[in-house]
Amino acid sequence: MLTIQEIVETIEMVQKEHLDIRTITMGISLRDCSHPDVKVACKKIYDKITRLASDLVPVGEQLEREFGIPIVNKRISVTPMAMVAESTDTDSYVDFARTLDRAAEAVGVNFIGGFSALVHKGLTVGDSKLLDAIPQALAETERVCASVNVASTKSGINMDAVYRMGSIIKEAAELTADRDGLGCAKLVVFANVPEDNPFMAGAFHGVGEPESVINTGVSGPGVVKRAVEKVQGTDFGTLSETVKKTSFKITRMGELVGRAAAERLGVPFGIVDVSLAPTPAVGDSVAEILEAMGLERCGTHGTTAALALLNDAVKKGGAMASSYVGGLSGAFIPVSEDAGMIRAVEDGALSVDKLEAMTCVCSVGLDMIAVPGSTTAETIAAIIADEAAIGMINQKTTAVRIIPAPGKDVGDSVEFGGLLGRAPIMAVNSFSSSDFVRRGGRIPAPIHSLRN
């Protein structure tokens, strides 16, 4: 029998502490949609997405009502578009992005991920065309998200692709200059990308995935923060234990809702991504959890250790609660989407360098960081290379989602609104990395890539 305390705890988690299912993402394979004629290929893509995902939003809303748990986003991820579009006889892949955008609008999802390419070892003709299309695709469409994997522990870092991504990010920012460079907020550059991640902007439907799948992402920074606040002054073992128990409960809920959604939609259930993903709402902040652990401001000395404890405890609790935990499980540290992170930057406690150190122990990487519009493509490429190196050597996922805000400088901020939030412009190192990133070729994989 349930106790009254348990029931009240669940109700409080939802009503006061912003516990939610952050996203239900339906993965859809588009591998059977290839066709030499671009019009036919686009029609097949549109038809398949709208057929499989037509009930996604209604089912999500139905579950929300029954369980009384908000399901914030309903989204779609598709096969990396470079693979689907490659056999098409066209030079511009923007048509494919427009098709994804229309399909997403038709079924009522706010983002569709998978305008993507995996180029960690090299580029095919299709990969290259997709990369070329990214800036225009992001500027012209509203809901399409793009991602490119440029490095892995097994293959090393494709520095040609890294440099190219530096230029693509600059171009994407300039094409959306009227919206503070919004295009870049929908573009992620990965190392060791997971293929079952339900979180945008990096979601896509990996090649090892089934025809269609439901992945859920749960999140509850507010719940964890409250739990951490309750054990103030205790030792680290108690702190870790508290986070683990909370993470366990959050994950259980994600699995229940994910399985229910999968059953009603008639597709297999994939994974629960148990992540602490902040939102701009007050009290829904990862930085505030770190501060509740005893740091005056996120970014001060000790922050990396605090984040390491948090990330690990979240994963441990999640792994106990569900056998199918995947994606990017851990703690996200985006700047613009986290009120505590924004404050830390504005107070001068948090710099890009400290963020980079934190990415060694967080679930992803440098996320939603705005830098001066004058930042060169070479510098952006060098930032990507640093992150990719951290991912490659440490066998973890890392990513960069960076916005060189056109016409803005340190002291200004960019405003995207909604879930993407607001980002103060952060300073980058003023010395050049140009000769380094222009070398070209591939940084070899580390020795532990030979494990087999």
Add this chain to the structure above:
Amino acid sequence: MQRPETPGGSRIIVSVLGHDKVGIIAAVANILSESNINILDISQTIMQGFFSMILIADMENSKIDLATLKELLANKGEELGLRIDAQHEDIFRYMHRI
């Protein structure tokens, strides 16, 4: 692997949170009885100055669905200045029990 349960049972949990006043239980019980929903258990407590009541009920022979019930309860809650909600039991059980 044992297949985790998806919502299927007919038990729901009605929660009432807010300031205490006369007639809360009667109001909720009335809505349930009019819809032929059987009350299995009621417990109430004052937590941090807030009145909280948890009621477990069975909707097996209910005349209305959960969405309609939630609406009726929410409206009554607004009238009384309380927050009344109904949720499927599974979410609570699944979260706290292996």
